[in-house]
Amino acid sequence: MPRASSCRSGICATPRAPSLSGVATSVSQAERMINLLALLVERSRPLTLKQIRRELGNQYSEQDEAARAAFERDKSELRKMGIPIEMVTLGGDQAGEGGYTVDRRSFLLADLKLTDAERSALELAIATVRMGALVGEGALWKLGGERVAKTPSTSVNIQMTDDVLVALASGVVERKTLTFTYKGEARKVDPYGLLARGGFWYLVGHDHLRAAQRVFRVDRIASSIGVGAKGSFDRPVGFDLARAVPTERDMLADGEAEATHAVVRVDVVLASRVREEFGEESVVATNADGSMDFSIPCANLAAFKSWLFAMVDRAEVLSPPFVRDHVIGALREIAELSS
């Protein structure tokens, strides 16, 4: 199919409607943005808005105010894409006027010279680790790769909605302070990192409200995310993301119950799995029927019960009496529920 337009002069800037014999109509914003960017990229010297309007023909309104508003809108959209349109104050016979320019090196990707094998490996890796799909694809296309339509035989799903990801990721990568609502409170957080574990994302950072390092479950962030200025904090030296987020074992131990450990008897069908989870050192006794007794942290009784009840009647707290009674009390309460 050949190009569908014949109107190609700077005066006749109505390429969208060539059949209208040169009558000026509004050029679509997308088209105008591309022409604006092309112009700024091609001209090495800064251009004033007046010059830009002249160069682009009547793609901007003839009215000054409307043209300025549309230009600002285009500029801000392009900046959002990471294209920094700079304004400089001109000298000479244009002294004092603002000129716009863009340095192509500042927004174009360097050529990594990936080999075909490397590119294929990246394509496969991006298909293997699935996060906000479109974001990963965008990176792949920029690297010259292609989205693989087939699911690789092994894949990892890390779910996260794109808009949350974009805000949090930019905060972490560019060291921007974030604001959001968490557990009903307005938080201001310097994000140190994001950890995916056990099917959840955790944000670790300095919480200004608590004046301490805190962990936030990302899916419990109850508001949109406000993003502050670039480089607004430094991450502490030696910060260890994986250690900053407590594991299930840590959580069972993180509480104020009178007892720190409980002895739990686990039936043979589940015993090996508990041993794997809590380690050989947690085994207190192995019984004749194959069941095993474990010493399990229980300082956080709510977390402990949740762990224990997942085994239903295949596990029993033996001691201390305080924990055993607490568990029995909780079970009685559930047993008496009338639905």
Next chain:
Amino acid sequence: MRLRRQRRGPRSAGERVERLLVMLPWILERGQVRLADMAKQFRLSEKELMDDLMMVSMCGVPPYTPDALIDVRVDEEWVIAEVPNMFRRPLQLTSAEVFVLSAMRDAAMRIPGADRNGPLASALNKLKSLLPKDDVGVTVDLRAVRYLEELRDALDRGAEVKISYFTPSTASRSERNVVPRRILESFGNWYVQGDDSASGEMRTFRIDRIDALDFTGRTVPVIEMDDDDETWFADATEFVTLSVSPKARWIVEQYPYVSREESADGRIVVKMAVTSEHWLGRLLLRAGTEASVVEPAKWSGLGARAARSVLARYGS
């Protein structure tokens, strides 16, 4: 496992421009690509892609004579771009893209059997120049699980394995012969899907419930699996509707659900697939007094029944 649909509304001017700035260098590098393939690649309809390409082919620099316009054309079913233009290099990666690549790098290298000296490692090495100098701040903590490497090996070769599998709903073990077809990490657990000789069907197994594994020596042709997330719900034939207090929110967060609704008092009414009655009983026991069954009625006393069965063990 929760199904997420891609949002598809009208595209804004900004979205169209950003995508075009990605597409231009991509097509230029290839010279020509079939329109249908390119539309599929960029998740656009052929009409959307055609409109975008038509538009950009009319863009350029003054005086907008043919030689000053971006050279992209559609000829029959081919998209052709041969002459370099002002957009021959892609835009730099956004911070979100940097983050995704870093997370992908972290996860890909943690998958057992990852080749630390292969092409992926060297590609990631080249990517380093695009990433911030110090560590980006993302970790993907994949749970280590026994037999993952053996299963990946079996999958690659079409080899059958004999597994001893623990089924929590009956708290029993069974021996099964399985040809692994797909391995997936989802919501913090590793799963293997494969041809199960006992049932003659494709079944899903949680890898951490495999207690023993041996190769049988039998191999079958390797087949490619289609991308089909729905498979994960395929086994569920029954559904339950629960009313959950804010304290037991984890129920909604940890398991895939069909629908959910939040009421004014903060309670959540959630409908979810039930894989077995035992599973639901266990869930209700863990939720304690914070969750109740709305329907079906046959399960309304299930949590209490589960609690009584445990109490029996305590002799009370």
